[in-house]
Amino acid sequence: MRNRLAIEIAELKLTNPTMLAAGILGMTGASLREASVWGAGAVVTKSVGLKPREGYSNPTVAQVDCGLLNAIGLPNPGVSEFSEEIKEVKQSETPIPLIVSIYGFSTSEFVKVAKVAAEAGADALELNVSCPHVRDTGAEIGQNPSLVAEVVEEVKKNVLQPVFVKLTPNVADIVGVAKAAVEAGADALVAVNTVRAMAIDVETTRPILSNRIGGLSGPAIKPIAIRCVYEIYREVDVPIVGCGGVTSWRDAVEFMLAGASAVQIGTAISAKGMGVFKSVTRGISSYLKRKGFRSIEEIVGLSHRS
Amino acid sequence: MSAYLTAANRLRIVKIEDIQQETPTVKSFTFKDDLCSKAKPGQFIMVWIPDVDEVPMSLSGISPHACSISVKKVGEATKTLHQRKIGDYIGIRGPFGNGFRIGKGKVMVVGGGTGTTALMPLVGSLVEENFKVTFLLGAKTKNELVSRDRIQALLPKVAGRIDVATEDGSCGSEGVITDLAEKYLNNEEFDMIYTCGPERMMYKMLLLSERFQTPLQASLERLMRCAIGICGTCVIGKFRVCRDGPVFTGEQLSKVKEEFGHFKRAFNGRKVKL
Incomplete structure (x- = not known):
């Protein structure tokens, strides 16, 4: 029987449209494999760079009324050492698409990291040009369409694997950045990363995060992410992966109706546990059946049709 | 929301x-x-x-x-x-985290160094529920024996006992606490071993629990950030210490034996030898 949940995104074949989002659990091969055991259709690693990084000191995660704030600070062992973790995922008996999230402090760093990750076995790369809380990388690149284009173009020249670009919502015109990425060769877009945000404890009068400013995730940002996906879908031809506050199948379907071919899940794991991948997948499946759709493709961007 | x-x-x-x-x-x-x-x-x-x-x-x-x-x-x-x-x-x-599961019967509690303090609420519960408790307390030296008086005050309620080992012999037997545990396991049967302390010590307790076919629960320590199971800092094998632990059974630990007692992850994800 045909799997109505199967979806192909930039050559990657997913058995279901849920992915483990970047920055969540993906620091080791074992935990990436665990996400696939729990039902993720693809997994994205924590962002890796050229050199090891400690990240910020704690507190790095804080709960606010409407979601979670984090400023972890791109901790990673450096891409050479991380290659072992990539290989461990690829050695799994039931390998699933592995997307390696990478960052760099310059275009040439992006290229170097991309090459090592590709060599180690990444099925695709996700360019983190959207981290809201580390200087000289992430959103500082992602807010500038010509810098985004430069990074994408150079990485594309140097690796054969599909390149995803994860966008920041912290821009006036996300469509402009999305178009720049696609024109430069991006194979897919991920929308969106966290929203720059902050929390202060009133008792002690101190900012809670050690970095003071971080990124907001969870239900609070879903309407923002939906709007971003909706706007981008109208203007580009590559698949979009929705990200931001996906907790239930309804959220996932909403993203698809806006134009996403798949969704990434992160923060919801804290509330729902690892079972969230299966519960979202099952819910999408029932929705498709109930509404008489034969595949996910049939609902991608459906809200745009008049 | x-x-x-x-x-x-x-x-x-x-x-x-x-x-x-x-x-x-x-x-x-x-x-x-x-x-x-x-x-x-x-x-x-x-x-x-x-x-x-x-x-x-x-x-x-x-x-x-x-x-x-x-x-x-x-x-x-x-x-x-x-x-x-x-x-x-x-x-x-x-x-x-999950906390200790309290079964029943005759239990051995093995505390090493500061890890002992994490076992204090457990001992309180065990005593309340009338378990027979053998508390083995270890430290480098007499001055660093934590909570000894408190344990001693709790145990008489259930005819429990406490035995001590210090590495320098300044109190109790001279040597490591796992040697003392082995001696007890050689002579008596226990229904459960609870332990918290340095990981190498807990690793030895895991080996002892396997050898003597006695179930084990160990409380692990790892670097942490989120504490709610999403950041991946505290992982050991497929487990998240903050969410799936911090207490793990011997059965679970035997699945991550290459890691447990051998290395942990630094904040940058690199392996650090224990």
């Missing part, structure tokens, strides 16, 4: 009600918090020292009126905590 509002993960600011000097390097801090008062033995909290750090700490005391953490001076955060006075404030979130 409320999906993420887990009451336990909300940051609370609490006053330090009391401070006890346990050993030359360990102090206990008492505070009041309703959620912590309902914690299970073996659960932990995240302790925020504003402008300095936030660190995971096992609850060393859980009661309806007050709770406590016991802190060994090891780094910047714990050094700063040691300078805090009664009446000062700290931030807490939690309790997190």
Whole structure:
């Protein structure tokens, strides 16, 4: 029987449209494999760079009324050492698409990291040009369409694997950045990363995060992410992966109706546990059946049709 | 919206009600918090020292009126905590994790160094439920034997016993606590072993539990950030210590034997030898 949940995104074949989002659990091969055991259709690693990084000191995660704030600070062992973790995922008996999230402090760093990750076995790369809380990388690149284009173009020249670009919502015109990425060769877009945000404890009068400013995730940002996906879908031809506050199948379907071919899940794991991948997948499946759709493709961007 | 509002993960600011000097390097801090008062033995909290750090700490005391953490001076955060006075404030979130499962029968509790303090609420529960408890307490030297008097005061209720080993022989048997545990296991049968302490010690306890076919529960320590199972900092194999632990069974630990007792992850994800 045909799997109505199967979806192909930039050559990657997913058995279901849920992915483990970047920055969540993906620091080791074992935990990436665990996400696939729990039902993720693809997994994205924590962002890796050229050199090891400690990240910020704690507190790095804080709960606010409407979601979670984090400023972890791109901790990673450096891409050479991380290659072992990539290989461990690829050695799994039931390998699933592995997307390696990478960052760099310059275009040439992006290229170097991309090459090592590709060599180690990444099925695709996700360019983190959207981290809201580390200087000289992430959103500082992602807010500038010509810098985004430069990074994408150079990485594309140097690796054969599909390149995803994860966008920041912290821009006036996300469509402009999305178009720049696609024109430069991006194979897919991920929308969106966290929203720059902050929390202060009133008792002690101190900012809670050690970095003071971080990124907001969870239900609070879903309407923002939906709007971003909706706007981008109208203007580009590559698949979009929705990200931001996906907790239930309804959220996932909403993203698809806006134009996403798949969704990434992160923060919801804290509330729902690892079972969230299966519960979202099952819910999408029932929705498709109930509404008489034969595949996910049939609902991608459906809200745009008049 | 409320999906993420887990009451336990909300940051609370609490006053330090009391401070006890346990050993030359360990102090206990008492505070009041309703959620912590309902914690299970073996659960932990995240302790925020504003402008300095936030660190995971096992609850060393859980009661309806007050709770406590016991802190060994090891780094910047714990050094700063040691300078805090009664009446000062700290931030807490939690309790997190699974806690110990309490079965029944005759149990061995093995505490090494400061890890012993994480076993105190457990011993309280075991004694209440009339378990026969053999407490083996180990430290490098006599001065660093934590909670000895408190354990001694609890155990007579259930005809329990305490035995001590120090590495320098300044109190009890000379040597490591696992040698003492092996001696007891050679002579008697136990229904469960509970342990908390340095990981190499707990690894030896795992091997002993396998050899003597006695179930084990061990409370693990790892670097942590989120404490709610998403950041991946505290992983050991496929497990997240903050969410799937911090207490693991011998059966679970035997699946991560290449890692347990051998290495842990640094904040940058690199492997650090234990």
